[in-house]
Amino acid sequence: KQEVTQIPAALSVPEGENLVLNCSFTDSAIYNLQWFRQDPGKGLTSLLLIQSSQREQTSGRLNASLDKSSGRSTLYIAASQPGDSATYLCAVKWEGGSEKLVFGKGTKLTVNP
């Protein structure tokens, strides 16, 4: 069964700290992996998309890496800010023609001033 797991479920850090969010997935035959941000009461905002042939993607203070062989991805946030507080979701699309994204349960991040 194709599943996505995110650990930890919640994380609280002081402002300015660098942090890493983890995502693991079963079945290494992925097509791509996305990291999303979800604010309370809002929809999902796509942050980074990594194709299966790529090792990492960067956008501003965010860097996502992908290791297909070990079934892992990490989202690195540099110099965290209170505005980064949100739930971060990892989603995988596997090879095989389906466009379905399978999501993890997310990590709720709180950055304290």
Added chain:
Amino acid sequence: EAGVAQSPRYKIIEKRQSVAFWCNPISGHATLYWYQQILGQGPKLLIQFQNNGVVDDSQLPKDRFSAERLKGVDSTLKIQPAKLEDSAVYLCASSLVTSRQYFGPGTRLTVL
């Protein structure tokens, strides 16, 4: 460019009642998705449309849920009759074929 629109944003109903949600995708996006997100969980795909045809509805509880996408644009998701466990946020997303999905703000359903 306008994003994915959904309405209503919030809905409260009693169990056994019916409810319908509406989604208008980004213009030109052929693929439309409905996801269900229960509190504390990640979104789960209910149904995927390609234009007005169903591609994947394997996780749609067909005894009570139905969805349509007339003319390959707007879509409606209906629940009849609703159960307590249907309380969730219903997210609509759209994409060009095989590309990034863009999500709407969602409809929060509470079933009492």
